[in-house]
Amino acid sequence: MWGGRFTKGRSAIPELPEVETIRRELSPWLTGRIILSANLVDASPGPKYANLERAVSQRIMTVKRRGKFLLLPLDKGDELIVHLGMTGIISPTAPKKHLRVKLELNPGENSTLYFQDTRRFGRFLLVPAGQYQSLPTLAAMGPEPLSKDFNPGQFQKALQASATAIKTYLLSQKPVAGVGNIYADEALWRSRIHPLSPAKQVAKRQIPLLLNAIKEVLTESIAAQGTTLNDYRTVNGDLGSFRNRLKVYGHENEPCPNCGDVIERIVIAGRSTHYCPRCQKAHKEVKR
Ligand SMILES: [Zn+2]
Structure with missing residues (x-):
């Protein structure tokens, strides 16, 4: 199945x-x-x-x-x-x-x-x-993340268009297609961006880092056949192999692999969000 x-x-x-x-x-x-x-x-x-x-x-x-x-x-x-x-x-x-x-x-x-x-x-x-x-959602969907249409110029323009928290905006599928909850958290951690940063205030130098992080986490996870797909196939409750490579998602109260600070969990747009408060500095005006 x-x-x-x-x-x-x-x-x-x-x-x-x-x-x-x-x-x-x-x-x-x-x-x-x-x-x-x-x-x-x-x-x-x-x-x-x-x-x-x-x-x-x-x-x-x-x-x-x-x-x-x-x-x-x-x-x-x-x-x-x-x-x-x-x-x-x-x-x-x-x-x-x-x-x-x-x-x-x-x-x-x-x-x-x-x-x-x-x-x-x-x-x-x-x-x-x-x-x-x-x-x-399909009609307004942004470019495919692993295509050339998802590039720094396009992404910067898309982020400029929204004052929504970057995590929420990524989940909307508008700036880029197919980024869901797990991969949004992982990509934001890899690029050191606080999930509540307003999209338009993500620093210019961080935009290509976030773009690359999105491409990387998705590519790595496809190679691992997803994060939790295998458990469903085998019906034994085990998670798929990308789970072993998640750095923040599901690691609440554990040390950040980068700095050792404690990973926090908050709820943004109704979704569990994991981040490192030291690596991903909060923007002053962030709102949930
Ligand atoms: Zn950290």
Whole structure:
């Protein structure tokens, strides 16, 4: 099965490295397959589950990723969009419960796709290709972090446009796509920026450092197949291998690997935020 994480005692949204890992695994299975039927199960048509009937008799051209969304372009001009939310799982095996979508594919190996979503934050819908009006996050999303479009000039301009706390702004996906909670904390720590610094007041010299830190943490995590993906696959509660390389996330009250000061945890925009008060000096006017 391929999908969201659900670890002992806490759950976390699958972030870009996990979704990219899932994309790479789905691609050989789904590319070229024809959808023979598409059915909602225990879910109602609406913004999260729209127009699936139009997928019938279309061929899946490829499996792409944009930020944390999976995009499956179809051969008659439509696109299937899947967001795993917190607990979404795509699998060729029928789940025991919380099944939301069932796609029958042309005969072959694994000819049924099941989408399970326990906590109902996921999405599975069809839109005309590139028409993302019903998905404001996707429509307003910044450049892909590992592409050349995410560069110091573009990033500086994006940061200038917002007085929001840098952590919150990164999570909005607007300055750059696909940076979620764990990787925002890690990248801000690596570039020595306080998470509550207003985006437009991040020092000019720190902008390329933050940009590089974002590229680095995401690249390293993709290489490690994400932070907590493996536990979901093996269903034994173990975390994925990038967890061993996290420096601040989940290390509240432990010494900072850089300076030895105690790592603190605060809540910003409803999300757990970890930082080192000595390495990441607070800006005078920071507000939560
Ligand atoms: Zn420190």
